[in-house]
Amino acid sequence: ILNVEQSPQSLHVQEGDSTNFTCSFPSSNFYALHWYRWETAKSPEALFVMTLNGDEKKKGRISATLNTKEGYSYLYIKGSQPEDSATYLCAAPGAGAGSYQLTFGKGTKLSVIP
Amino acid sequence: KAGVTQTPRYLIKTRGQQVTLSCSPISGHRSVSWYQQTPGQGLQFLFEYFSETQRNKGNFPGRFSGRQFSNSRSEMNVSTLELGDSALYLCASSFGGGVGETQYFGPGTRLLVL
Numbered sequence: 001i002l003n004v005e006q007s008p009q010s011l012h013v014q015e016g017d018s019t020n021f022t023c024s025f026p027s028s029n030f031y032a033l034h035w036y037r038w039e040t041a042k043s044p045e046a047l048f049v050m051t052l053n054g055d056e057k058k059k060g061r062i063s064a065t066l067n068t069k070e071g072y073s074y075l076y077i078k079g080s081q082p083e084d085s086a087t088y089l090c091a092a093p094g095a096g097a098g099s100y101q102l103t104f105g106k107g108t109k110l111s112v113i114p
Numbered sequence: 115k116a117g118v119t120q121t122p123r124y125l126i127k128t129r130g131q132q133v134t135l136s137c138s139p140i141s142g143h144r145s146v147s148w149y150q151q152t153p154g155q156g157l158q159f160l161f162e163y164f165s166e167t168q169r170n171k172g173n174f175p176g177r178f179s180g181r182q183f184s185n186s187r188s189e190m191n192v193s194t195l196e197l198g199d200s201a202l203y204l205c206a207s208s209f210g211g212g213v214g215e216t217q218y219f220g221p222g223t224r225l226l227v228l
Binding site: 046100 | 216221
């Protein structure tokens with residue numbers, strides 16, 4: 001069973017601030033790392049799937065980096081807006097027979113204060 | 115393209131009853147995964163189906179079961195409901211369920227067991 005951890009658990013930032021949070025995962029047998037955004041009363045929305053060490057992905061003001069050797073990924077939000085308020089989840093697939101199974105971290109809940 | 119749909123959206127049952135939840139994936143997607151979300155536990159993997167075959171099962175008791183039909187629609191069943199089964203149940207679909215594939219989530223079914 002994979003251990004995927006996210007920090008911090010929650011975060012409050014002022015509108016316009018930039019912020020970042022971390023996802024840690026086992027560095028051995030790495031396959032991929034998924035990021036999702038989950039707004040209240042909506043479905044989790046895929047942000048990025050990252051597969052290569054050193055990968056950097058960007059979507060608007062949100063970007064992510066991946067370090068598979070040390071087992072972490074950072075998600076950055078530049079100039080946070082109230083609509084960025086959501087829980088951000090990362091997930092990693094298992095190995096071998098479990099590779100069709102995503103293990104999620106518990107998420108980082110971001111609140112952007114106008 | 116229509117998204118992932120789940121029915122019903124809300125359900126109230128009593129202990130000892132059984133329940134069946136339904137998930138219709140995005141057209142063309144053959145992999146369907148199910149997750150349970152409870153406060154403090156995050157998203158936990160239940161099982162994954164591909165072409166009517168269960169490929170992976172999470173660490174849940176045998177009361178939780180599922181199936182997939184030839185049109186890729188999937189159902190999950192929980193028998194002999196317990197209070198602790200109260201949760202949000204999400205399904206997600208992808209084309210083949212591969213480790214680097216994005217999973218697209220439905221809106222979920224919120225189950226309350228009294």
